[in-house]
Amino acid sequence: MLNLKIVKEKVNDFPGYLKSWVKTFTGSLTIFCLLILFVMPFLSANQSFTHVFLRQFSLAMIFAIFAASWDLLTGISGQISFGHAIFFGISGYICAYLIKYQSFPIWLSIIISAVVAVIFGLAIGFPLLRLKGPYLALGTLAMSLILLKLFLMGSLSDWLFGSEGISALPGLAATPVIEYFILFIFMILTFVILIQISKSKFGTILKSIRDDEVGSDASGINTTKYKIYAFMLSSFFAGLAGGFYALYIGAVNPTGNFGTVLSFFAILMASLGGLATISGAALGAFFFIFLEYALIEIGVVEIGNLAIDFGLYKFAIFAVILIVIIRFAEHGILKPLLERLKDLWDLLLGR
């Protein structure tokens, strides 16, 4: 599977590849956005602004990783997952437990929790592998609902910290700025890895399984093996995001970490950006986190006698957006958006 010569060529060629990539429109736009993200923390002198606003960016980056992991599983490998909150939540809980009750160092806990998420990915992927399409979607949904119920109200719930979960966790880092940069680095790493995977031979195999499983099987590809790989990879990054999230919030509880709304977020964000694009997940994550923030900030608006509380309506609005996106722009808005931007850019440059 790994041809050293090809890898060596690619690695040696990397600077050249990078240069030609940066020169493309998409490449330079990405670099531009990353630069903005990079200087964000330094832009404001106002401390409280930094904390609140900056933390929204950190949150968006966590969800970008989460949504990208979902995109790998559903968009690229075609394994529809409606229960992605499972990996997110399990990893959050393990991380919280290790840090609080076993006094593990933060980084070790994050890694272990991500690994546990992978084990869950394996455990869940295995029985559910026989399912396809909508069956798999509902199967994963069922699993996440079961975990939610288990932690919330089952008789095991008291062992599992009940409905209050674990709280008072230390943050990811000493200040929000450091937290921001750690997440920034991890987001870039995640996306680079996932995008490279999607473009590699492995990614092509996953896509072929998505498009025509019978045909891939007939071509000699071990579909089961690759589907399991997809589950494991996806759950690793989802677990990573879950661990970060637990530390970001500082606490874990059943609804907050296993809730259906989280799986919904993954679907929402990745769908907005475009299924199978991976980078679209970042767009979706930032869009929705900031939309949520904006809606909460707008808060209650009074129009005549009617008081509309936008903060309360936010999920309903998200649901409407999801439905509209799926209905009219099934492949997400990232590609059309980029094309329009490129046309605009060309227009501005007079081409």
Added chain:
Amino acid sequence: MIVDIMNMLFNGTLTGAIYALIAMGYSLVYGVGGIMNLSHGAYFMLTGYLLLWMLQTPFFIGLEWLTVVFALIIITVIGGLTFLLLIKPLQDSHIAVIIATFGLAFLFEQIVLISPSGTEVWSIGQLRLFQGYTMVFGYPIIHQYVFLIVMSIVIVLLFALFINKSKLGKSIRAVSQDREAAGLMGINANRILLYTVMISALLAGLAAFLYLPGASLDGPAMGWGYLLNSFAVVILGGMGSLIGSVVGAFIVGYVISFTNVFVPYGPSWAHLVPIIIIVVILLIRPQGLFGKKELR
């Protein structure tokens, strides 16, 4: 001991009767159009809340039966709209229909959550047609539920009659067997699908009207539980098979109530029953008990 057995039998039958109606609708839509309507559980939940809201407005005092009529009409229309706006345009892509109907179910849940009645537990007991209970072998048999079971069987039989004898029913079966051929026979497949989704919503609404006055409205999230359980029922009975939905419903009902009563820590395990059923059935007999692509 005998109380436990009565408990199990009665609740099993009750659960089975409820799910027979809900699952039949779900399976119908799948059998006819190949569509998985994930907002089906939400129809059930929504009917309950529609009834609640209408009962809370002064207009309906003394005219409670009217709320039922209105609620059923509204939910049927909602089903029709779901089809026209969401399902029909997206018929080609499985993933798209699933995500869209999932989004819709989520939207309904949010709308109810936002409404003034969203966060508490409510009862629509005013719609109970039969009060009280009888003690049979030491177990209280609630009259409203007996009514539900009887009505459910009646509805299933009426529906079977409808599917087999009426013109619309036969058209539905034709489309489920072979859509193109049905089209060649002059049947407007899209129109039939529309009616099918509307009928399935109506069935879910009927189930809600029969059951919820005797129980309580636990919150908008209950829709998901019903969706999943109906899914398990349909998988067990066979996707697209109406007999399968009914039989599956009762089997699932009895297994759940058996687990509730006789297994240690029963109620917690009872939640797992549907998923275990789904996984086991899909592993050993994916087409379910009566499964076939055609409506039977």
